[in-house]
Amino acid sequence: MKYTYTIALVAVIAACSSRPADHELATSIARGLAAACPLGSDTADEAARNDCAGNLTELAVLRDAMREPFLWGGQAAGAGYRLDTSTNKFNARVWRRMYLSTYMFGTDFAVEQIADTTVLHVPVTFRGTMPIGAYPYPFWHSAKKWDSYNYATTVHFIIQNGEVVGALRSADQDTTRPKTAHAWDGLWQWEQGGTQMPYVSLYDYLLSKDNPYTAHLDESYRALEARMRQNNCQACHAPDNQGMSAQLEFFVYPNQALAGRHDIITQLVKNEMPPRGNVLGLTPGITDDAERGLLTGLARDFEAAGDQALAWEGDNKVEFKYPDPQTPQ
Ligand code: HEC
Structure with missing residues (x-):
């Protein structure tokens, strides 16, 4: 008692x-x-x-x-x-x-x-x-x-x-x-x-010299980055923040892109990016399903590679969920 x-x-x-x-x-x-x-x-x-x-x-x-x-x-x-x-x-x-x-x-x-x-x-x-x-x-x-x-x-x-x-x-x-x-x-x-x-x-600078996952992480980033570029993602997700995100994630650099490795998948699945509804008066998202599937696959590879490389360093923490980003009107 x-x-x-x-x-x-x-x-x-x-x-x-x-x-x-x-x-x-x-x-x-x-x-x-x-x-x-x-x-x-x-x-x-x-x-x-x-x-x-x-x-x-x-x-x-x-x-x-x-x-x-x-x-x-x-x-x-x-x-x-x-x-x-x-x-x-x-x-x-x-x-x-x-x-x-x-x-x-x-x-x-x-x-x-x-x-x-x-x-x-x-x-x-x-x-x-x-x-x-x-x-x-x-x-x-x-x-x-x-x-x-x-x-x-x-x-x-x-x-x-x-x-x-x-x-x-x-x-x-x-x-x-x-x-x-x-x-x-x-x-x-x-x-x-x-x-x-x-x-x-670059991942070489971020990760320990003997991290065995650096090269794979780099390859998966390069593949995703090239495909995102074809879909204009980097037009807004770059340091100059042309889309005026309140809490920006940028994808133009390997290290900085790691912060977005989970969110990219969420956004592609919801199909709300690019947010054309507001910016260009068009339907948001990627209209070609095959293209979206391909991009989502590359994003999953990048997420897994990022998790693996960071976990090896003891730096793969569970992500805090911020409220859903609001596209500015
Ligand atoms: C026309 C500008 C623009 C384009 C192009 C664009 N985005 Fe975005 N993105 C935004 C804005 C604005 C937000 C909302 C963020 C906020 O309000 O804080 C956002 C949010 C996101 C988020 C949520 C994480 C965050 O930044 O808070 C991800 C992930 C994302 N976009 C991925 C993509 C991908 C992948 C593409 C390409 C298929 C893409 N975006 C294309 C403007 C853009």
């Missing part, structure tokens, strides 16, 4: 203490970040970036708490810490390794409680002078985006009930920071010395 009572009491205490636990989680993450990617003066140093990427990939306190898929974007001024719009969905490993590692972290962090949300504010310095293939994609395709990466003073991590749901580059910007000028030639991809660029967007 006494035993049952004790268990009930423990459960109540656990429920009440969720915020202190999130506060503790935030503190551990902040310390982990500063140790993984300490502030250095050289923002061009690719070796330091790669060390940082390796450390962040394995940073257990962050890895184990991240929601899959993870939301990332630029904070809109005056919009608080909302993540439901103007964000991208990423596989958590992809985000830690190739996006978060473009920053170095200061030790002067702060933790703030806003209703049921814990916000961790981490001071950052952007690695702004690396070779262009070291960035996940040409951020400078948009002046606003390149400013946001270079000038953001802080990355805000949004934590709820023990889970890091997403992160935002601060609307607070220091425009006195240096910024390298780049011209964008309109290409998302290019080649340099026989390597596809950006090199950080």
